Amino acid sequence: MSLVTVSKVNYFYPDGDARRYILKDVSCTFERGSFYAILGESGSGKTTFLSLLGALDKPKSGKVLYEEQDIAAIGFESFRRNKIGIIFQAYNLIPYMTAVENIKVAMSITDNKLPKDVNEVAYNLLDYIGLDKAKADRTVNKLSGGEQQRVAIARALATNVDVILADEPTGNLDEDMENEIVAILGKLAHEHNKCVIVVTHSTQIAKQADAVFKLRKGKLEAMDN
Amino acid sequence: MNAVRRAMASVVRKPGKTVILLIIIFVLGNIIAGAVSVRQAVENAEVTLRAKMSPDVAIGYDEEKIETLFAQNPTFRPEPLSVETIEKIGALPYVKSFDYSTFLSLETPSLQRYPITGNQASGTYFAFTGVNNPEIIDMQEGMIHLVTGRAFNEQEIRNLSYVALVSQDVANINNLAVGSVMNFENVMYDDSGRRVIATYHFEIIGIFEPIKQPGKADGSFDDWENKIYTPNRVLNDATAFWVEEDSKLHPEIYSDRADSYSYSDFDETIYNTIYVLNDPAELELFKEEVTGLVPEGYIVKTRENFDQVAVPIRSLQKIAFFILCIAVGATVLITSLLITLFLRDRRREMGIYLSLGERKIRMAGQILLEVIVVAFIAITLSLFSGNILSNGLSEKMLADQIVAGQTNAADLDNYNSGFLDLGTRGYRNAISHEDIASSYVVFLDMKTVLLFYGVGLGTVCLSVLIPIFYVTRLNPKKILMKY
Ligand SMILES: Nc1ncnc2c1ncn2[C@@H]1O[C@H](COP(=O)(O)OP(=O)(O)OP(=O)(O)O)[C@@H](O)[C@H]1O
Ligand SMILES: [Mg+2]
Numbered sequence: 001m002s003l004v005t006v007s008k009v010n011y012f013y014p015d016g017d018a019r020r021y022i023l024k025d026v027s028c029t030f031e032r033g034s035f036y037a038i039l040g041e042s043g044s045g046k047t048t049f050l051s052l053l054g055a056l057d058k059p060k061s062g063k064v065l066y067e068e069q070d071i072a073a074i075g076f077e078s079f080r081r082n083k084i085g086i087i088f089q090a091y092n093l094i095p096y097m098t099a100v101e102n103i104k105v106a107m108s109i110t111d112n113k114l115p116k117d118v119n120e121v122a123y124n125l126l127d128y129i130g131l132d133k134a135k136a137d138r139t140v141n142k143l144s145g146g147e148q149q150r151v152a153i154a155r156a157l158a159t160n161v162d163v164i165l166a167d168e169p170t171g172n173l174d175e176d177m178e179n180e181i182v183a184i185l186g187k188l189a190h191e192h193n194k195c196v197i198v199v200t201h202s203t204q205i206a207k208q209a210d211a212v213f214k215l216r217k218g219k220l221e222a223m224d225n
Numbered sequence: 226m227n228a229v230r231r232a233m234a235s236v237v238r239k240p241g242k243t244v245i246l247l248i249i250i251f252v253l254g255n256i257i258a259g260a261v262s263v264r265q266a267v268e269n270a271e272v273t274l275r276a277k278m279s280p281d282v283a284i285g286y287d288e289e290k291i292e293t294l295f296a297q298n299p300t301f302r303p304e305p306l307s308v309e310t311i312e313k314i315g316a317l318p319y320v321k322s323f324d325y326s327t328f329l330s331l332e333t334p335s336l337q338r339y340p341i342t343g344n345q346a347s348g349t350y351f352a353f354t355g356v357n358n359p360e361i362i363d364m365q366e367g368m369i370h371l372v373t374g375r376a377f378n379e380q381e382i383r384n385l386s387y388v389a390l391v392s393q394d395v396a397n398i399n400n401l402a403v404g405s406v407m408n409f410e411n412v413m414y415d416d417s418g419r420r421v422i423a424t425y426h427f428e429i430i431g432i433f434e435p436i437k438q439p440g441k442a443d444g445s446f447d448d449w450e451n452k453i454y455t456p457n458r459v460l461n462d463a464t465a466f467w468v469e470e471d472s473k474l475h476p477e478i479y480s481d482r483a484d485s486y487s488y489s490d491f492d493e494t495i496y497n498t499i500y501v502l503n504d505p506a507e508l509e510l511f512k513e514e515v516t517g518l519v520p521e522g523y524i525v526k527t528r529e530n531f532d533q534v535a536v537p538i539r540s541l542q543k544i545a546f547f548i549l550c551i552a553v554g555a556t557v558l559i560t561s562l563l564i565t566l567f568l569r570d571r572r573r574e575m576g577i578y579l580s581l582g583e584r585k586i587r588m589a590g591q592i593l594l595e596v597i598v599v600a601f602i603a604i605t606l607s608l609f610s611g612n613i614l615s616n617g618l619s620e621k622m623l624a625d626q627i628v629a630g631q632t633n634a635a636d637l638d639n640y641n642s643g644f645l646d647l648g649t650r651g652y653r654n655a656i657s658h659e660d661i662a663s664s665y666v667v668f669l670d671m672k673t674v675l676l677f678y679g680v681g682l683g684t685v686c687l688s689v690l691i692p693i694f695y696v697t698r699l700n701p702k703k704i705l706m707k708y
C-alpha cells in the first residue's frame with residue numbers, strides 16, 4: 001500500500017476564457033522511507049503540484065489519496081494538521097515568536113499524539129537539526145536564512161507526521177547550507193522512515209534523492225537517477 | 226503555543242499596534258461610557274422622581290375628553306361619581322387609604338377666623354371639609370396632627386352627628402376647647418335680604434394643628450388653620466336643605482328637572498376624592514384599573530404630571546441614546562477597519578496557521594481574544610474618564626433642557642392648580658425643577674458598569690466580525706507560495 005497516491009490529477013489556471021493546463025492526468029505514488037525530488041523548469045507547475053499534495057488547493061479532477069483514502073474525505077484542514085509537514089522556500093515562520101515557539105505552535109495545532117513534555121521535544125528537535133538552546137530562544141527574524149529553514153524543518157517534523165513536503169527549500173541558501181539541509185532531509189527519509197517529497201530545480205538535490213521525477217508540459221515523468 | 230498564548234504573545238510583542246488599538250477604543254469608549262452613564266443616570270432620576278411624587282391622587286374630570294364629548298353631543302354631562310364607584314376604587318390593592326369629601330361654607334355669628342397673611346382679621350364664614358374616613362386622611366398623611374380630643378368614630382360618620390375638629394389657632398382666638406359647642410348658620414340671601422334657614426350646633430371633639438410642609442412658604446393659600454372637619458352627612462344635609470328651600474323660592478331654575486328636589490332623597494353631591502397609594506410607582510397600574518371603573522369623562526389626577534416633570538431628563542435620555550448609537554456605529558466601523566488593516570499586515574502569519582491546519586474557529590477565537598484583551602483595558606480606563614466627562618457635560622445639558630422646558634414649567638403649574646381646583650386639601654410637596662436637577666446624579670453603580678462593559682465588549686465583538694471574515698477567506702497557497 002502506497003502512502004501517497006496521485007491519481008489522474010488535472011489542474012489548470014483560468015487564462016481569460018481559456019484554461020491553461022498545468023497538470024494533465026498526472027498519476028504517481030510515494031512511499032515511506034524514500035526521498036523524492038521533483039524537477040522542472042521555472043513555471044512548469046512544481047509549486048502547483050506540491051500545493052495539491054499539501055492540500056492547500058484541490059485538483060480540478062482526479063484524486064490525491066493518503067493510505068488509499070481520498071484526502072478530500074479526510075478533510076483538507078485535518079489532513080494538513082495531522083498527516084503532513086510543509087517546508088517553504090520563504091521559511092514562513094511567525095516572525096515575532098522564538099524558534100521554539102514556532103515549533104510549539106505546530107504542536108498545539110495537530111491532533112497527533114505527542115510526548116507530554118512539549119518544551120523538551122521542541123528543544124531536542126532543534127538541537128537535532130542543529131540549533132542550540134540560545135538560538136532556539138531567539139525570535140526567528142534574528143536567525144540566518146539557513147537557521148530559519150532548519151526551524152521550518154523542525155516544525156514540519158514536530159507534529160509526528162509521515163509526509164514532509166518541501167518547495168524549493170534551499171532556494172535562498174548557499175551551497176554549503178544547501179548540502180546540510182539536503183542531508184537532513186535524506187536522514188528524515190532513511191533514518192526516520194518519512195516520505196520526503198521535494199520540488200526543486202536544483203540538480204544537487206536530485207542527486208541525493210532516491211527517485212526523481214520531471215515535470216514537463218503537464219506530465220510527470222520518472223527519471224533515471 | 227495554543228490560540229490563547231498566541232493571542233497574548235501578539236498583544237504583548239507588538240506594542241505599537243496594541244497601543245494604537247487601545248487609544249482608539251479608549252477614545253470611542255469614553256463616548257460610549259458617557260452615553261451609558263447618562264442613560265443610567267436618567268433611569269435612576271426617573272425612579273427618584275417617581276418616589277418623590279405624592280402618593281395621593283384624585284379622580285377628577287378629564288376636561289379634554291369632556292370637551293370632545295360635549296362637542297359631539299351638547300347634552301353630554303359626565304355622570305356624577307357615585308359613592309359606590311368611589312368605594313370600589315378604594316378597594317383596589319394599590320390603595321392604602323382613601324376618603325371622599327364634600328365642601329360647604331357656613332356662616333357663624335360668634336366665631337373669629339384665624340387671620341392668615343394679615344388680610345382680613347375677621348370674617349363670618351368657615352369652610353367645612355366633609356369626612357367619610359373616620360380617621361381623617363389628612364391626619365394619616367401627616368398634613369395635620371391631633372393636639373387634644375379625638376377623631377371621628379364610625380357611628381358619627383354614619384349618623385347625622387354634629388361633631389367637628391377645629392384648629393388650635395381657631396380654638397385659641399375663640400376660647401374653644403374639646404366639648405365646646407359652635408353655632409353655624411345655613412343662610413339664604415333673597416329679595417328680603419339675609420335669611421337664616423337653619424342653625425347647627427357643632428360639638429368640638431378634637432383640636433388639630435397643621436403640620437408645616439417642607440419647602441412651602443408660610444401662609445400658603447390653603448388656609449389649613451380655618452379648616453373645620455365634620456362628617457359628610459352633616460354637610461350633605463345642610464346642602465340638601467338649602468337646595469329644597471331654594472327650589473321653593475326659585476322654581477323656574479329647577480323647572481327643567483323631571484322631579485322636583487326633595488330634601489330627603491338629595492343624592493347629587495359631588496365628592497372630592499382622595500386616594501393614597503401604597504407606592505407612587507404603581508400609579509400606572511392604578512390608573513389602568515380605574516379607567517375600567519369610572520364613568521366617561523373621569524381620569525386619575527395626580528399632583529404632578531410625571532410625563533411633564535420628566536421632559537428635561539427624557540430629552541437628555543434621547544440625546545444620550547443618539548450619541549450611544551453614533552458612538553457604537555463609529556466604533557464598529559473604525560475598529561473593524563483598523564483590525565482588518567492590522568490583519569492584512571499579518572496575512573503571512575494567518576496563512577501559516579491555515580497551512581498548519583489550524584481550525585478556523587480557533588483562529589477567530591485568537592483574533593477575538595487579542596482584541597478583547599486590549600478592549601477590556603481600554604474600556605476599563607474609559608469607564609472612569611467617560612464617567613467624569615459625562616458628569617460635567619450632562620449636568621450642563623440637563624440645565625439647558627430645563628431652561629428649554631420653561632414652557633413646560635407653566636404647564637406644570639397649571640396642572641397643579643387644576644388638581645387643586647378639585648379640592649382644598651392642601652398643597653403637597655410638588656416636584657420642582659431643583660428636584661429634577663438634584664435627582665439626576667451620574668454615578669457608577671453596578672448596573673451602569675455592567676451595562677457599559679456589555680455594550681463596550683459587544684461593540685468590540687461586532688467589530689471583529691469583518692476581520693474574522695477576512696481571515697477565513699485567506700488562501701494560504703497564494704500567501705505562502707509566493708516569494
Ligand atoms: N494563481 C495563479 N493564476 C494563474 N496562473 C498561475 C497562478 N499561479 C501560478 N500560475 C502559473 O502556473 C504556472 C505554474 O506555476 P508554478 O508556481 O506551479 O510553477 P513552478 O514550477 O513552481 O515555478 P518556479 O520554479 O518558478 O517556482 C506558471 O506559469 C504560473 O505563471
Ligand atoms: Mg515554485
